Amino acid sequence: MANKAHPARQQQLLAVLIDADNASAAIVEGLFEEIAKFGVASVKRIYGDWTQPNLGSWKKVLLDYSIQPVQQFAYTRGKNATDSALIIDAMDLLYTRRFDGFCLVSSDSDFTRLAARLREEGLTVYGFGEEKTPKPFVSACDKFIYTEILRADAGEAQAEPVASDDKPQPSAKNEQPDEPLKTPDKPKAQKVPVDFIAKVIEDIDDEDGWVQLGLLGSNISKLRPAFDARLYGFKKLSDLIKGHPKRFELQVRGSSATGGEALYVRNRKVGK
CATH class of the missing domain: 3.30.420.610 (LOTUS domain-like)
Incomplete structure (x- = not known):
């Protein structure tokens, strides 16, 4: 796929938004190596409830890859407030008109409409998720990379x-x-x-x-x-x-x- 960067730039300027609840820290090195093929990761944010122990593996790599953690408490048990926070930030970033594309890192189908909306604005959407990712989310992206091939122990x-x-x-x-x-x-x-x-x-x-x-x-x-x-x-x-x-x-x-x-x-x- 040919990159359509802004006329004044040689590479695409990308916003990387990671759903920590639906992505493994084991992919982080391969993830950013893959993103580098498409453009420059100008914004790197990861969303989750950082008071919970299940995100401990992500905490160890955030500084190494300069990823900004965004704290999002769960308002109600069983409801994922992280998705809403990521979507709101994506729309805010979209309307800055600074970016050529977005990298959405999640296996959650809740981001299907977000991917479609970003593409409606003429931006390129790269999805990253596990092979269990529902097909509607995969199809809503311009390019989708299964994260099993990006894991640190993959090769x-x-x-x-x-x-x-x-x-x-x-x-x-x-x-x-x-x-x-x-x-x-x-x-x-x-x-x-x-x-x-x-x-x-x-x-x-x-x-x-x-x-x-x-x-x-x-x-x-x-x-x-x-x-x-x-x-x-x-x-x-x-x-x-x-x-x-x-x-x-x-x-x-x-x-x-x-x-x-x-x-x-x-x-x-x-x-x-």
Whole structure:
């Protein structure tokens, strides 16, 4: 997905709002590394009742990552006042017109309407939550990243190779595809939706069937905000494509010497 930063800025200016009740402190390092890919985290706030012991793990990392804790007492048992505080702050920040996008960190579907409202104002919304996150919230975001792949212990061990009838082959530069990742909650990678990817390529390809890889990734995200190559055992979309040579062709265009190199992909013709 292409970042649409303010004309006067090179990077998107982002507001990061974390629901401490529905996010684990184990993701904090991976979370901000991921956010850095999209822009600059100008505001970093985390919401919860800090008098409760269940947020102790978050307290240990707040200073290290310069995250501002926002105290919100529970007015009534069983009611989550934290959600309301986060939503009110998000709307206040929205109307400052200072930000290009928001990062909403929660697995709670209560933020679905907030995400939709922010997008109505033309801002980019990045969602971060566990795989249990309800689909309406996922779909309301421009991009949704499952936090299982961001945990601090996510890359300590390698997963088994992804089951497939295709054998990974070297790229045009004889590079081997990156090894699959392993997450603590998901030891085996999900099945790659090759038919879905092939359909997207078919919808946007040129006369010869080729699609620029970045454009392919952008269109996939529009249709499935939670699509992430790491969920299928690959670090990047290009590695996923390389890992299925019976279904896809990858072509390098341009010159690496001039920095104008680009990757193109197309569906492999039957029988080829």
